[in-house]
Amino acid sequence: MKAEHRQGWLFVSPWVIGFLLLTAGPMLYSLYLSFTAASLLSPPEWVGLENYRRLASDPLFYRSLGNTAVYALMGVPAGLLLSLGLALLLNAPVRGQGFFRTLFFLPSVTNTVALSLLWLWLLNPEFGLLNAGLRGCGLAGPLWLQSEAWAKPALVLMSLWTAGGQAVIFLAALQGVPRELTEAAAIDGAGPVRRFFTITLPMISPALLFNLIMGLVGALQVFTSAFVMTGGVQPGSEGGPNQATLFIVLYLYKKAFQEFEMGYASALAWVLFALITACTALAFRLARERVHYESATP
Amino acid sequence: MKARELSPLAGTLVRSGLTYAGLVTLGALFALPVAWMLSSSLSSLPAVFAQPYRWLPSPLHWENYTRAVTLLPVPRFLLNTVVITAPVMVATLFSSALVAYGFARFRFPGRDALFALCLATMMLPGQVTMIPLYMVFAKLGWVDTYLPLIVPALFGSPFYIFLLRQFFLSIPRDSEEAALLDGASRLRIWWSILLPQARPAVATVLVFTFIGTWNDFFGPLLYLNSPEQATLTLGLNLMKTQVLGSGVVEWNVLMAASLLVLVPNVVLFFVAQKHFLKGLTMGAGK
Numbered sequence: 001m002k003a004e005h006r007q008g009w010l011f012v013s014p015w016v017i018g019f020l021l022l023t024a025g026p027m028l029y030s031l032y033l034s035f036t037a038a039s040l041l042s043p044p045e046w047v048g049l050e051n052y053r054r055l056a057s058d059p060l061f062y063r064s065l066g067n068t069a070v071y072a073l074m075g076v077p078a079g080l081l082l083s084l085g086l087a088l089l090l091n092a093p094v095r096g097q098g099f100f101r102t103l104f105f106l107p108s109v110t111n112t113v114a115l116s117l118l119w120l121w122l123l124n125p126e127f128g129l130l131n132a133g134l135r136g137c138g139l140a141g142p143l144w145l146q147s148e149a150w151a152k153p154a155l156v157l158m159s160l161w162t163a164g165g166q167a168v169i170f171l172a173a174l175q176g177v178p179r180e181l182t183e184a185a186a187i188d189g190a191g192p193v194r195r196f197f198t199i200t201l202p203m204i205s206p207a208l209l210f211n212l213i214m215g216l217v218g219a220l221q222v223f224t225s226a227f228v229m230t231g232g233v234q235p236g237s238e239g240g241p242n243q244a245t246l247f248i249v250l251y252l253y254k255k256a257f258q259e260f261e262m263g264y265a266s267a268l269a270w271v272l273f274a275l276i277t278a279c280t281a282l283a284f285r286l287a288r289e290r291v292h293y294e295s296a297t298p
Numbered sequence: 299m300k301a302r303e304l305s306p307l308a309g310t311l312v313r314s315g316l317t318y319a320g321l322v323t324l325g326a327l328f329a330l331p332v333a334w335m336l337s338s339s340l341s342s343l344p345a346v347f348a349q350p351y352r353w354l355p356s357p358l359h360w361e362n363y364t365r366a367v368t369l370l371p372v373p374r375f376l377l378n379t380v381v382i383t384a385p386v387m388v389a390t391l392f393s394s395a396l397v398a399y400g401f402a403r404f405r406f407p408g409r410d411a412l413f414a415l416c417l418a419t420m421m422l423p424g425q426v427t428m429i430p431l432y433m434v435f436a437k438l439g440w441v442d443t444y445l446p447l448i449v450p451a452l453f454g455s456p457f458y459i460f461l462l463r464q465f466f467l468s469i470p471r472d473s474e475e476a477a478l479l480d481g482a483s484r485l486r487i488w489w490s491i492l493l494p495q496a497r498p499a500v501a502t503v504l505v506f507t508f509i510g511t512w513n514d515f516f517g518p519l520l521y522l523n524s525p526e527q528a529t530l531t532l533g534l535n536l537m538k539t540q541v542l543g544s545g546v547v548e549w550n551v552l553m554a555a556s557l558l559v560l561v562p563n564v565v566l567f568f569v570a571q572k573h574f575l576k577g578l579t580m581g582a583g584k
Contacts, residue, residue, distance in 0.1 A: 004404055007484055011400025012409075014393045015416060018453020023419055026427035026434075033429065040436065086324065092317040100321050102571070103328050109574065110563045111513040113534045114556035118335050120538075121549050127347050129334045161331065165578060172579040192313070221423060224515050228535055249425060256429050257520065269425040276423055 033266035040260040051267035061268070063243050064251040067152065071247065072219035075156040079215050080208070083163040087170030101171075108165035116228035119158040120145070123229075145230055151244040155225050166211045173207035174200070205291040213283050220276050223249040248272050339363070339553035346550050359550065366555035369540070374526060375533035382444050382518075382529060383511045389451035390458060390507045391500060397454040398462035399488045403474070413463075420456045424516075432520060446521045447514075451507075458503045461577065465499035466492060502577040505570045512562065530559050 009016075034051055036044035055061050086104050090097060107115065122129050123144040131141030142150040177200055185195050201208075230245040231238035238254070239246035252272065256265035333353070338346055339362055341355040367373065401413050435446040474487050493500065518532040525536055537555055541548050567574060 002406075005406040008400050008404025008406035008409065011404065011484070011488075012397050012412065013400075014452065015397040015454040015456075015459060016412070018393075018450070019415070019419065022431065022450055022453060023422065023427060026430035027422075029430040030426055040433065085320070089317055089320045089324070092314065094314060094317055094321065096321075100325055102567075103325055105574075106564065106567060107328065109509060109567055110560050111531055111534075111556075113513075113515050113531050113538075114559045117534065117538055117552055117556045118331060121338065121553065122331055122334065124549075127349070127351075127549075129330065129351075132349075132351060161328070164328075168575055168578050172575075217421070217423070221425070227519075228515075228538065252425055256432075262429050262433065266429050269423075269429065273423055273426045280421065 030266045030269060033263050034270050035267075036263045038261075038263040038266075040262060044263060047263070051264050052271075054264065055267055055271065060243065060246065060251060064246045064248045067243070067245060068220055068222070068247045071152050071156065071222055072216060074153065075159050075219050076212065076215045078156060078160055079163050079166060080211055082160055083166035083211065084170050084208075086163065086167035087174055090167065090171050091174040101168075104167055105164035108162040112224040113228050115158065115162070116225050119154075119161075119225075120229050123154050123158075145245075146241055148241045148244045151230065151240045155222070155229070155245060158225060158229075159219075159222075166215065169207050169211055170204060173204035177203045202292045205287070206293060209283065209287045209291050212287075213280055216279050216283060217276055220272070220279065221249050222247050223253065226250050227253070248275075335553050335557060338550055339557050341550050343546065343548060343550060362548075362550045362554040363558065365548075365551050366537075366558060369551065369555075370533055370537050371526065372530070372533065372555075372558075375528055375530045378444075378527060379512060379529040379531075382447050383508060385448050386451045386511045387504055387507045389448065390455050391503050393452050393454040394458035394503065395462050395493060395496075395500070396488065398459045398466055399484075399492060401459065402463045402466035403471075416456050416459055420460075428520070435521065441521055442523045442527055443521075444527075447511075447517050455507075458507070461502060462496065462499050465496050469495050498573070498576070501570065502573040505566065505573045506577050508566060509563065534559050 033044055035046060035048060037047045037050070038044035090101050090104070121127075123131075125131055125141065125143045125146060128141075128144075130144070134141040144150050144154040181199050181203075182195050185199055190198065226240070226245040226247055227238050227250060230240035238250055248268070249272070252265050252268045255261045255268060337353050337355060340358045340360070341352075341362075342359050345352060345355055397416075401409065401416075431446070432441075435441060438445075440446050469492065474491055477487050477491055478484075513531055514529070515531050515535070518529045519535075522528055522532060525533075528536060534555055538552065541552050
């Protein structure tokens with residue numbers, strides 16, 4: 001082997017070893033586990049497709065699937081709209097840009113547990129700021145996390161507060177839109193709305209796709225906020241009123257680490273993996289013709 | 299279409315007026331929860347539940363903060379968090395930078411496929427490997443130690459490998475080639491020529507690793523069972539369970555504790571704002 005080859009492999013070897021030990025190996029083992037009845041203590045026992053069959057008739061699995069879908073369908077579009085709006089505002093030539101950018105961005109770089117506690121208090125039906133504000137407007141606020149109908153919207157609302165991270169990505173893309181293009185269109189008589197849809201949006205479509213996919217992947221894996229905010233005092237009580245916030249990863253966590261059904265939980269993990277892969281692939285496919293990549297990058 | 303009928307100056311004025319209105323409204327919505335958190339954390343317990351709510355507590359109840367750090371062994375949590383975060387930062391940086399150097403500066407068969415594979419693992423959801431890893435770490439007797447949280451950092455992290463490789467590729471090779479001719483080893487070149495020039499990327503990696511590890515909840519939740527091993531984030535959740543379980547919920551103390559956990563993040567953000575933004579947009583730039 002040439003010296004350069006050997007040295008190259010040597011330098012990348014930490015990642016290769018890590019990939020084999022921490023990713024590929026565990027993945028294969030997890031696939032195997034999903035066909036076994038394994039608990040933490042007993043050795044795995046082959047049961048074929050039994051876990052997947054059980055999943056297909058497990059009402060809680062369907063509940064978690066539905067909850068996750070609803071959360072993603074509400075949260076992802078709302079998050080994209082809000083972050084795009086924030087980015088458009090921040091891209092305008094105004095004073096105090098740095099201040100507002102920091103203000104919008106800061107909630108997204110913080111601690112999810114601390115944020116969850118803040119929102120638990122904000123969403124408190126009796127004393128929370130949110131319902132106090134609604135009362136001020138003459139509206140009776142809902143019970144939020146204590147209500148089956150409002151628990152998921154409450155978590156979506158909290159997630160919107162961290163839209164600043166996506167906004168930064170949109171902002172970077174907006175700043176890359178050549179000014180000559182929009183100016184030329186303005187001279188040709190295109191109004192601001194028309195300019196946005198025919199020039200700006202196509203130009204930032206790669207950022208849109210990126211944010212869509214990251215938002216989707218994040219929403220499908222939502223865990224911490226539901227675990228902290230809808231988990232009462234007893235361990236195992238997570239999931240909210242009538243399991244309204246039992247999301248897939250929360251269900252997986254309960255199965256694996258509270259009930260120690262490692263085989264069943266592994267099957268659940270693979271279903272989640274398939275779901276995420278399918279959603280990502282779908283987003284890429286839908287985007288293929290619509291996303292504009294600049295042909296000549298400097 | 300109305301804007302077009304106005305004179306250009308009036309149009310600009312209307313638009314910047316609308317922009318300011320939007321910024322201020324959304325700004326208020328983003329700032330109010332923080333102000334309320336701060337206000338609650340300094341209020342007495344009856345004042346927290348008072349209606350209408352008084353935003354400016356008087357006197358300021360700083361003792362909520364004392365209670366927040368003594369209710370549970372918070373200094374211990376802080377120490378635990380540092381003991382986990384510091385080695386993870388160092389290990390992630392050096393392992394990722396070694397691998398990135400390999401991908402950026404060497405030609406070897408299979409390199410590009412390997413790099414593509416490395417990028418692909420970024421999209422892999424952690425849930426797929428979490429259960430077997432837990433079982434292995436349990437078998438090794440590592441549960442309730444920091445090893446499951448620290449050891450994986452020794453093998454590099456795909457996103458940082460990508461980030462550092464891109465940065466290395468943008469650095470001219472002249473001085474490296476000169477050093478090579480002078481007989482310097484590759485490791486030496488990596489350490490004393492490449493890394494010092496890659497300072498901005500190094501800073502980005504350190505900042506992101508700090509934020510990720512300091513605030514990690516899932517890892518400590520899985521692996522750290524005894525309360526005295528808990529990190530700040532996990533400890534905050536323990537505090538929640540304890541406070542919510544008591545008769546009158548001390549929201550003022552919970553808010554004080556949450557604010558204390560947030561402080562290092564906010565300080566770091568202000569110190570290293572540009573590295574944050576760079577790391578974020580770099581990920582999207584592909």
